Amino acid sequence: MLLEPxxxxxxxxxxxxxxxxxxxxxxxxxxxxxxxxxxxxxQRIRAQAPQAEMQRYAIDLRSLTQGRGVFTTAFSHYEExxxxxxxxxxxxxxxxxxxxxxxx
Numbered sequence: 001m002l003l004e005p006x007x008x009x010x011x012x013x014x015x016x017x018x019x020x021x022x023x024x025x026x027x028x029x030x031x032x033x034x035x036x037x038x039x040x041x042x043q044r045i046r047a048q049a050p051q052a053e054m055q056r057y058a059i060d061l062r063s064l065t066q067g068r069g070v071f072t073t074a075f076s077h078y079e080e081x082x083x084x085x086x087x088x089x090x091x092x093x094x095x096x097x098x099x100x101x102x103x104x
Contacts, residue, residue, distance in 0.1 A: 002086040003078040005051040011061065012044045013069040020064045021045065028053035029082075048076055052085075 009030065013021045015037075022045070025032065030049035038044055054073060061069045081089070 002081045002089060004081040004085070006048050006076045006079050007051050007054055007073040008076045009047045009049050009054065009071060009073050010044060011047070011069060011071040012038060012042050013061075013065050015041055015043055017065045017069065018043050018045075021061070021069065024060060024064055025049065028057075050079075050081075051075075 009025075011021060011025070018035075022032070025045065025047055028049050030047040030053070033046040033048065035046075036044050051073075057071065057073075061071055
């Protein structure tokens with residue numbers, strides 16, 4: 001079993017970009033925990049997402065919201081990685097291990 005770090009994510013976005021941001025989060029394997037209006041034309045999304053999926057999120061969010069969205073992340077816990085993700089990681093590490101042993 002391979003574990004991956006899961007982050008608590010809070011994203012504040014203009015209401016007009018909500019659908020695009022939600023779709024993007026779902027594509028990043030995020031689990032949406034709640035949505036609340038801020039009262040200023042923005043919505044706050046609370047979610048949990050794998051850390052690996054959030055590496056380039058600042059760039060993605062800037063693009064989706066024309067630079068008006070903001071987010072924070074914090075470590076939450078570890079979860080078992082889906083089998084297809086775990087297999088990709090194992091295969092990548094096996095290739096590195098073979099390459100390193102050839103140079104030893």
